[in-house]
Amino acid sequence: MTDSDIIRLFFDRDEQAIRETRTKYGKYCMTIARDILGSEQDAEECVSDVYLKVWNSIPPDEPSSLKAYIAVLTRRLSINRYHESRAAKRNRELEVAFEELEACIPAPEEAASELPELLDEFLAGLKDTDRRLFVRRYWYAMMPAELAGREGMTVNAVTVKLYKTRNKLRKFLEERGYKL
Amino acid sequence: MKGKTAFNAMEGIDPRYILEAAPDAPVVAGRKTKFLRLTAVAAALAVVVAVGAVMVPMLLREDVPPLTEPPLHMNGMIEVSADVLAGGTVDDVMNVRNQQSFLDNPPVHDSFTVNGQSYPLTYEYSVYYTVDDIMGHLYRVEGIEGFGENEEQFPYVMYTDDGLLLRTGYFYLGQIDMTQATDQDAIARLLEEALAVYGVSFDGYETVDVQTIIHTAVIWSNQIGELKDPRFTRAVMDPEGRITVLMDLPRVELTITEDDIPTDAAIVAMAEEMANNSAHAEHGPVDALYVEEKRLLYRDGQFWIDAYVFVNKTTVDTLTGKSYYAGTVIRYFVPVEDNGK
Numbered sequence: 277m278t279d280s281d282i283i284r285l286f287f288d289r290d291e292q293a294i295r296e297t298r299t300k301y302g303k304y305c306m307t308i309a310r311d312i313l314g315s316e317q318d319a320e321e322c323v324s325d326v327y328l329k330v331w332n333s334i335p336p337d338e339p340s341s342l343k344a345y346i347a348v349l350t351r352r353l354s355i356n357r358y359h360e361s362r363a364a365k366r367n368r369e370l371e372v373a374f375e376e377l378e379a380c381i382p383a384p385e386e387a388a389s390e391l392p393e394l395l396d397e398f399l400a401g402l403k404d405t406d407r408r409l410f411v412r413r414y415w416y417a418m419m420p421a422e423l424a425g426r427e428g429m430t431v432n433a434v435t436v437k438l439y440k441t442r443n444k445l446r447k448f449l450e451e452r453g454y455k456l
Numbered sequence: 457m458k459g460k461t462a463f464n465a466m467e468g469i470d471p472r473y474i475l476e477a478a479p480d481a482p483v484v485a486g487r488k489t490k491f492l493r494l495t496a497v498a499a500a501l502a503v504v505v506a507v508g509a510v511m512v513p514m515l516l517r518e519d520v521p522p523l524t525e526p527p528l529h530m531n532g533m534i535e536v537s538a539d540v541l542a543g544g545t546v547d548d549v550m551n552v553r554n555q556q557s558f559l560d561n562p563p564v565h566d567s568f569t570v571n572g573q574s575y576p577l578t579y580e581y582s583v584y585y586t587v588d589d590i591m592g593h594l595y596r597v598e599g600i601e602g603f604g605e606n607e608e609q610f611p612y613v614m615y616t617d618d619g620l621l622l623r624t625g626y627f628y629l630g631q632i633d634m635t636q637a638t639d640q641d642a643i644a645r646l647l648e649e650a651l652a653v654y655g656v657s658f659d660g661y662e663t664v665d666v667q668t669i670i671h672t673a674v675i676w677s678n679q680i681g682e683l684k685d686p687r688f689t690r691a692v693m694d695p696e697g698r699i700t701v702l703m704d705l706p707r708v709e710l711t712i713t714e715d716d717i718p719t720d721a722a723i724v725a726m727a728e729e730m731a732n733n734s735a736h737a738e739h740g741p742v743d744a745l746y747v748e749e750k751r752l753l754y755r756d757g758q759f760w761i762d763a764y765v766f767v768n769k770t771t772v773d774t775l776t777g778k779s780y781y782a783g784t785v786i787r788y789f790v791p792v793e794d795n796g797k
Contacts, residue, residue, distance in 0.1 A: 360783075395466065396470045
């Protein structure tokens, strides 16, 4: 079923929309949630929340890309759930990702409104591999070892590439007058 | 920018890039590059030594602002496992953190009693710093409302609750440098060199995951200047990635009985009162429900219960600005001598 067909089901308030969404994007959502939450059970609960959220938001929303729309919701709900979880359940890899980004993105009051555009501009200027690594690490919260497997690189090479990309981002923002 | 906030900032990127990097995108075939690994290890050796020489003195500056929360200073802490509270055995789970206060005011007993059973303390004490330590502490700092979203109070330096000094910039650099040393022998050499600078020998290591070593090494680098006590003679890394620094101290004795330990109900009541008089009640009353986890600590000459209490409270979604009522876990330290009985 195409995304347009699924969106039409949502607009028709047909619960088949959720079943179709689960069939088409369930695995995708689970991957995103699992990488962030580090727990199968938490991820399953979170993805269930995603379906409800999609049901409640389409309509009025009518996303141009259902996949991206669901991905953003899954990531947002996963991060919210993650912040609510207790210390013992914390995902070390995600904390590391937080730390890494912290060193190259300016404070929100300095770039809140234009940061997405700046990030897009920065990402557009990267090589395909570097951009894919960066987004997978800091959008999908994938671990370096997983990235290495996906890209056919060593973990070493992945971390070096991410390191260089973060340095580029920091320099990119500094050149535009942002202090880190 | 606060790490998690920076992570949130990534949400608004162009959907094209999200879809391009989707996990279900095709896997690229590739090869491992031995040359790169060797080069990276060599670079890591050089960089770590250089970074250590430059950064450690900076990390030990005394003009950094101290953490004003939590109210209790955790120097000289001895941990006893939760099994003790359940009537189990002690085994070898005791350790001392931030030993300076401990050294200044060592305990005066050579055994202690829990649930009627006496346990000896030999005081060949260990100082453990693990990845769990640092990540837990980072969480703790972030979790303190009034601090977590206002990083200006921690411009570059953070103190943890037990005096562990964290400098995010260094944490970042150290992580990258050590990550390059994926070879275990190289990691061992790096640690050995770092320890040798301070006259501490490195006895050996077991295979552990690189991230654990990275964080351990970073913590170690941050703390090493404070370990220049002649009583610290050896360092060993165990299979869990813990660096143990052994020190030579006389036998001592501590005493506590089961009756001294506060009940869960008393802990919950105290936690609720404390939470409702803190920033946790910023958005509404806090309801403490139950003790999720607890352990016995000894520090500053007395015992404490380190309790994780599950509470319900109103908080605000950082992304939407909407408030919601939800459960969370808050950590409290309850003095044993003031157990509410």
